[in-house]
Structure formats: C-alpha cells, structure tokens
Amino acid sequence: MPDISDNTLSGLNYAQMTKQQRFAAFLIILGPETAASILRQLEPAELESVTLEMSKQPFLTQDFQNEVLKEFSALAVQATMGICGGLKFVHAALEKGVGAFRASDVMNKVSPANNRPSIPALQNLLDMEPRPLANLLKHEPPQVIALVVSYLAPERASRILAELPEAQREHVVERLATLAPAPVESVERLANALNQKISTTKPSRPPSRTGGVMSAATMLNSMDRETATNILNALEARDPDLTQSIRNKMFTFEDLAILDTPSLQKILREVDLRDLAMSLKSASDRLKGRMLGSISKRAAETVNEEISFMGSVRAKDGDAARQRIVEAMRKLETAGEIDLNEAREASKTALN
Structure with a gap:
C-alpha cells in the first residue's frame, strides 16, 4: 500500500513539498470562494507566488487531500485556541470549505479532545451491549444519558436510543445537541456512580466522540426513518431552532x-x-x-x-x-x- 503522503500524480512526496506548495494545495481543497477570501489577505508578491503554485498543482488524490487537511487543521487549532472561538472557528471554516461531514472527520483527528485522559469507569460502560446499557440509563435524567452516549460512535448511540422509551428519546437528542464539554472529574464521578449499579466489568476501550448538533444528527441518520422523524417532530414542538439545526446537518x-x-x-x-x-x-x-x-x-x-x-x-x-x-x-x-x-x-x- 502506498504511503499516504505520496502525491502520485505529481511525483512529490508530501514531506518534501515546500510550505508554499502545501498552502497552495490547501487553498485548492477549500474551493474557490473560501480560497478567494484568504488570497485577498495576502501581499501582492505573496499572492502572485501562491497563485503560481496553485496553477502547477496536479489532480490531488483523496489521501493527499487528507494529509493536507490534517496538517493545516492542526496548525489552525494551535493558532486560534485563544482567539475567534478556538476549535469552533476552525470547525466552521473547514465546514464551509470542505463540507460538514468531512470537516467533522478532520476535527476528530486533530482535536485536543482526542487526547483526553482515559476514564476506566466510563470505558466500562461503553463496552456494555446496547440493551443492558439502555436499561441502566433509562432511569437517569436525559442530560446524563446524553453525556454517556456522546462518547459512543453514532451507530451504537442510535441503537441505545432506540432501546429507550419513546417519550424519552427526543429529550435525550435535545440534550445531546446542546451538550457542552464536561470536566473529566465530573464524567468520572458520574461513571463511578453508574458502575455501582452494575455488577460486572469488561475490557476498556477509549472514548471516541463528543456531543453537539452534528453528533445528534449523525445518530438520527443511523436510525430508521419513522423513529427519527417522530423524535424530530416531538423536539420541534419545544425547540424549533435546535430542531432545524439538527435537520440541517442530517442527510435524508x-x-x-x-x-x-x-x-x-x-x-x-x-x-x-x-x-x-x-x-x-x-x-x-x-x-x-x-x-x-x-x-x-x-x-x-x-x-x-x-x-x-x-x-x-x-x-x-x-x-x-x-x-x-x-x-x-x-x-x-x-x-x-x-x-x-x-x-x-x-x-x-x-x-x-
């Protein structure tokens, strides 16, 4: 299998490319509208030089694009953590340039959240089968359920949601879509309390997701159409704006x-x-x-x-x-x- 840093059509190894060549490739990936807004900020000499490099770029393979996005997203995270909304700004810029799902995929790889400390008690919960975990969670407040399922892949989260009582589902989706990052200590206390209610433990695996509108939308996309529609209709009666935000992120x-x-x-x-x-x-x-x-x-x-x-x-x-x-x-x-x-x-x- 070829190294993903190879741009096979240009004959260049990504690691051997100059910063200017990489920047030119990044602008191409973002598309004309977003690239134009960035190019307007450059000095004339820089503009001419970058434009020339853009004109020389060959067809960019998918693996090569991923390599470019990974580097520039990481740089953007470092540069904006203290200004313009930090990670939210980076995600918004990427989403506008390369689409919502691709932006989320890139951010999942570079976000500091992926380096959070392991929480064994929580990992024990995440290893449970969907039905037992749903039975454990269904007696908890929607905020607690949302926090736990936010650490799961969308497919598993949707299976747990499907096991919950119908009247409870839209409340969980609402909390998931508005979920703010929780301190590790709080998550650990919650996980320990839930673990006291079960008698067995299983091998751990690292958490992989966080909450938010995209998380709620992706989970609903994984459910059958009728159930997802019912949840959204019920949620819309209470919070039309949030429901519309979720719908905007969903594929139907x-x-x-x-x-x-x-x-x-x-x-x-x-x-x-x-x-x-x-x-x-x-x-x-x-x-x-x-x-x-x-x-x-x-x-x-x-x-x-x-x-x-x-x-x-x-x-x-x-x-x-x-x-x-x-x-x-x-x-x-x-x-x-x-x-x-x-x-x-x-x-x-x-x-x-």
Whole structure:
C-alpha cells in the first residue's frame, strides 16, 4: 500500500513539498470562494507566488487531500485556541470549505479532545451491549444519558436510543445537541456512580466522540426513518431552532431531489439498481423523475420494470434501501465529491 503522503500524480512526496506548495494545495481543497477570501489577505508578491503554485498543482488524490487537511487543521487549532472561538472557528471554516461531514472527520483527528485522559469507569460502560446499557440509563435524567452516549460512535448511540422509551428519546437528542464539554472529574464521578449499579466489568476501550448538533444528527441518520422523524417532530414542538439545526446537518433520502444532475449521477453510480427501484417505489413523482433522469435510458427502463414487478414493498425494506443510498451520498460528501450544503443554499435561493 502506498504511503499516504505520496502525491502520485505529481511525483512529490508530501514531506518534501515546500510550505508554499502545501498552502497552495490547501487553498485548492477549500474551493474557490473560501480560497478567494484568504488570497485577498495576502501581499501582492505573496499572492502572485501562491497563485503560481496553485496553477502547477496536479489532480490531488483523496489521501493527499487528507494529509493536507490534517496538517493545516492542526496548525489552525494551535493558532486560534485563544482567539475567534478556538476549535469552533476552525470547525466552521473547514465546514464551509470542505463540507460538514468531512470537516467533522478532520476535527476528530486533530482535536485536543482526542487526547483526553482515559476514564476506566466510563470505558466500562461503553463496552456494555446496547440493551443492558439502555436499561441502566433509562432511569437517569436525559442530560446524563446524553453525556454517556456522546462518547459512543453514532451507530451504537442510535441503537441505545432506540432501546429507550419513546417519550424519552427526543429529550435525550435535545440534550445531546446542546451538550457542552464536561470536566473529566465530573464524567468520572458520574461513571463511578453508574458502575455501582452494575455488577460486572469488561475490557476498556477509549472514548471516541463528543456531543453537539452534528453528533445528534449523525445518530438520527443511523436510525430508521419513522423513529427519527417522530423524535424530530416531538423536539420541534419545544425547540424549533435546535430542531432545524439538527435537520440541517442530517442527510435524508429527500435531499437527493435538490442535488444537481452531475452530483446525482455520482451517487447513483454507487447504487444497486434494485435498491434504487425499492427506494423509489413510494417516492414522490418529483424525486422519481430526478433520479431516473440522471441515469441512462436503458437503466431507467430496468428500474421501472423492477418497480412494476416487485409488488408491495415492506416499509422496513424500503427504509433499508433508502438508507444505503443515503450512505453513498454521505460518503461522497465526506470525500468532497458533492456539496450538500451548497445544494441546500441553491435550493433556498430558488424558492425565494
């Protein structure tokens, strides 16, 4: 496997590149709008030099882009910890430049939170199976549940949420989305208190996540559509602004309708035609038209035939097919291949 610091098309090793070459690559990754705002701050001589380097850059592979983002995100964290909102500023800048999910992935790698001290008592809780952990937590206040699940990967967190009483779920999502960093000592005291309620311990593993709107949105994305919708609807009645913030970070099957044709084509190249047919069985005419209009005529005919012969589709199977398509969309957003935030803004502009 090649070293991820190799830019194979340029023949340059990342470690051998000059700072100016790396900076030029970073600006390219951020995109024209964000790069332009940075270039305006440079002196004329610097501007000319960096622009020249940008023009020389070859196609940047995904691994090479990750290497660039990792270095510049770490530098930005160090430079802004005392000004402009620190990590929040860095995350906001990255999100604008490379998309929400890719920004979160980068920040997870460089954030000081990843270097926090190990908390054995908490790790013991995180190693529990979802159902026993949910049974332990369901008698706790929503704030406590949110703090614990914030340390879990979204998929595991969503499984625990699904085990909780329905009336409790939206309260936990609300607390998770507004969760502030907690002192290690407080987390340790809480974990010790919860551990007193269980009789067994298991091997530890390090915590990996923190709370926030993105954490809540990612967890809801991992749940079935009906449950996630019910939670959001209940939460919206109490806090519309927070609910909208969560929705803005979520990927949904209906979001496909707002994407341009090239983006849709990229997604559908990753999708099995049977999944496409199953997901479109109960879709709106608008979405069905956009999807089928983005593939070849022959492929569209195949999908239509599949739809007509498959009969009724169980809601569970339809949701699973849609989720696989959403996952393909999410991966392309993370890789910087599509920009859902830009599509949403364009859609809002078109409606106004």
